[in-house]
Amino acid sequence: MSKTVLLVEDEFLIAMDLKLLLEQRGWIVIGPAATVVEALGLLQNARPSVAVLDVTLKDGPVTRVAEVLRARNIPFVIASAYELPEHVGGEALSGAPNVGKPTDERDLFRALEQAVQS
Amino acid sequence: MNLEDLYRLLRNGHLEAQGIIDTVPDPLLLLDQNLRIRSASRAFFSTFKVNSDDTIDQYVYDLGNGQWDIPELRRLLEEVIPKSAAVVDYEVEHDFPSIGRRTMLVSAHRLFRPENNSRFLLLSIVDATQRRKREDEQAVLLGEIRHRMKNLLALVQALARQTTADGRSGEEYKDAFLGRFNTLVRAHDAAYTQEDQADLKEVVERTLNPYSEGTGAIVIEPGPSVVLEPGQVVSLSMVLHELATNAIKYGALSTSTGKIQIEWETETASPPRLRLSWRESGGPPVTPPTTAGFGTRLVQFSVSQELGGQVELNYQPEGLVVEIVSPL
Numbered sequence: 001m002s003k004t005v006l007l008v009e010d011e012f013l014i015a016m017d018l019k020l021l022l023e024q025r026g027w028i029v030i031g032p033a034a035t036v037v038e039a040l041g042l043l044q045n046a047r048p049s050v051a052v053l054d055v056t057l058k059d060g061p062v063t064r065v066a067e068v069l070r071a072r073n074i075p076f077v078i079a080s081a082y083e084l085p086e087h088v089g090g091e092a093l094s095g096a097p098n099v100g101k102p103t104d105e106r107d108l109f110r111a112l113e114q115a116v117q118s
Numbered sequence: 119m120n121l122e123d124l125y126r127l128l129r130n131g132h133l134e135a136q137g138i139i140d141t142v143p144d145p146l147l148l149l150d151q152n153l154r155i156r157s158a159s160r161a162f163f164s165t166f167k168v169n170s171d172d173t174i175d176q177y178v179y180d181l182g183n184g185q186w187d188i189p190e191l192r193r194l195l196e197e198v199i200p201k202s203a204a205v206v207d208y209e210v211e212h213d214f215p216s217i218g219r220r221t222m223l224v225s226a227h228r229l230f231r232p233e234n235n236s237r238f239l240l241l242s243i244v245d246a247t248q249r250r251k252r253e254d255e256q257a258v259l260l261g262e263i264r265h266r267m268k269n270l271l272a273l274v275q276a277l278a279r280q281t282t283a284d285g286r287s288g289e290e291y292k293d294a295f296l297g298r299f300n301t302l303v304r305a306h307d308a309a310y311t312q313e314d315q316a317d318l319k320e321v322v323e324r325t326l327n328p329y330s331e332g333t334g335a336i337v338i339e340p341g342p343s344v345v346l347e348p349g350q351v352v353s354l355s356m357v358l359h360e361l362a363t364n365a366i367k368y369g370a371l372s373t374s375t376g377k378i379q380i381e382w383e384t385e386t387a388s389p390p391r392l393r394l395s396w397r398e399s400g401g402p403p404v405t406p407p408t409t410a411g412f413g414t415r416l417v418q419f420s421v422s423q424e425l426g427g428q429v430e431l432n433y434q435p436e437g438l439v440v441e442i443v444s445p446l
Contacts, residue, residue: 011269012353012424016416017276034423081268102272105279 003027003116006042006051008065009079010034010058014101018052018079021105027112035059043068050115051076052108054101055089066092075115079103142242149239153178153195156238165245167216188212191224199226199239207244220247273302280412297363298356301325305355309348316351318344318392322380325358335371336362339381344392344446353424360413361396361440369438370401376437389445392427398437406433 005027009015015032022029030046033039035058043065051069053062053076069076070092078085078093081101086094097115099107119127136157139146145162147155158173168182178195179187190210198205207223214220223246229238281295304324308316322338330336346354362371362378370376382394398404407414414431417440421429427444 011273012420013273013276013356013416014269015423016419017280020280020412020415032423081265081272101268102275 003050004046004048005029005112006033006039006046006048006074007031008033008039008051008057008062009054010056011054014054018103018108021108022052025109033057036062036064039065040068043072047072048074050074050112052112053078053080053093053096055080055082055085055093061089063090063092066096075118077108077111077115079108144245145243147178147241147243149178149241151237151239153239155181162243165217165243166214182214182216185212185214185216194224194226195239199228203228209246220245221250222246270306274299277302282412294363298359300328301355301359302352305352308355309346309351315345315347318346318354318382318394321346321351321354322358325355326362326380329362329366329371335376336378337380339379341382342384344382344384349424350444353420357417357420357429357442358396360417361438364413365398365401365438368402369404370398373401376401384446387445392442392444392446394442396438396440396442398439401437403435404433404438405435 003026005022007015007019007022007029009018009032012034015034019029019032030042030048031039033042037059039057039062051065051074053066055062055078066076066089076096078096078098079101080088080098082088082098085096085098097111099111139157139159140161142159143161145165146159147162148157150156155173155176155178158170163169163173166182173181179192188210190208190212194205194208194210198208205224205226207225210222210224212220212222223244225242225244227240229240230236231238277298278295281291281298283291286294305321308321308324319338319341326336326338365371365376365378370378376398377400379397379399380395381397382392385391385393410418417431418429421427421442421444425442425444427442429443430441432439432441
């Protein structure tokens with residue numbers, strides 16, 4: 001079964017980089033979504049195995065997306081330059097692994113594998 | 119030494135001490151062992167808006183209708199100080215009726231008089247409210263700068279990772295990467311230095327300048343003034359750079375006879391639209407590429423994701439024609 005990942009990132013070069021990286025490793029990428037509205041729209045029609053979230057999007061913090069993912073039991077990984085993403089994006093983000101930004105691809109894939117296994 | 123000399127000596131000593139106390143800009147209090155005010159500095163009176171009569175000989179907790187009867191200060195005076203000779207910058211936060219909520223840093227020094235076994239306490243009170251506020255603001259600002267720096271580094275990482283290394287020498291990879299990197303740097307300069315907006319004409323000229331110097335191979339037609347947001351500046355710059363490097367490798371700029379014509383117009387719609395075209399001619403015959411490289415993807419991605427518009431790449435035999443339509 002192919003693994004699907006929802007990619008939420010508003011900086012187009014970074015979004016592109018992550019999308020290409022993920023596709024090279026055989027992931028099917030939904031997105032990238034640059035806004036909360038876009039991400040929620042994509043989630044209405046899809047059930048990804050996992051999500052990669054940036055914290056601050058074009059239309060505000062990613063909080064609502066994280067809440068919907070939690071409610072639907074879809075694990076997610078944060079890729080943010082903030083050291084404490086929950087300070088910016090709220091409680092919904094706490095406890096999720098932050099692979100950081102710039103993102104080391106090994107950290108990203110390790111976190112994704114762990115997220116889908118747990 | 120006679121009595122008069124002795125008196126003069128004492129008096130001079132007293133004047134000196136009072137002079138020192140009044141010179142220090144932070145409030146100072148001298149308390150006796152029963153915590154009554156023996157002396158206070160001018161700065162104390164002016165900072166807390168009290169006068170000498172209301173202050174001297176008062177019990178410290180009764181000062182100014184009890185505004186100094188603060189649990190943190192009681193702890194300092196009754197528990198901390200008796201156990202130590204000096205205390206530095208003990209923080210007391212309190213709502214003072216006369217001057218509002220303040221953060222005070224209290225320092226204390228114990229003085230001992232052996233001849234009658236009495237103890238005195240010298241207290242300095244520094245109002246650190248403004249400083250704390252500035253420090254907090256600075257911490258927020260520093261955090262934001264760090265965040266932006268990491269984001270910029272992530273952009274550079276993305277370019278480094280996605281610039282093709284396959285089938286290229288190290289030198290070629292370096293040139294390709296640095297071409298993109300320099301475009302990003304110039305785009306950021308244009309985007310963020312002039313009140314967060316830039317003019318399309320400047321952006322086009324600035325981006326294509328390195329490729330057209332003196333040759334006249336790139337013709338930028340005069341067009342209407344279009345003001346761009348930082349995000350639009352960065353993505354349009356990257357798009358133009360990719361088109362230019364592609365033209366050098368395979369298109370109009372790979373021969374001495376080739377030309378590129380760039381023109382744009384704005385269309386009244388809601389929101390208004392920009393229509394920009396890139397037309398190559400006079401180069402070698404064009405054949406459409408069989409696979410989309412990073413450059414082509416970047417062009418498509420940047421226009422659709424960042425500009426929210428559409429791009430068409432027409433590989434016509436006489437030259438590549440690119441049409442970008444995007445909302446402004």
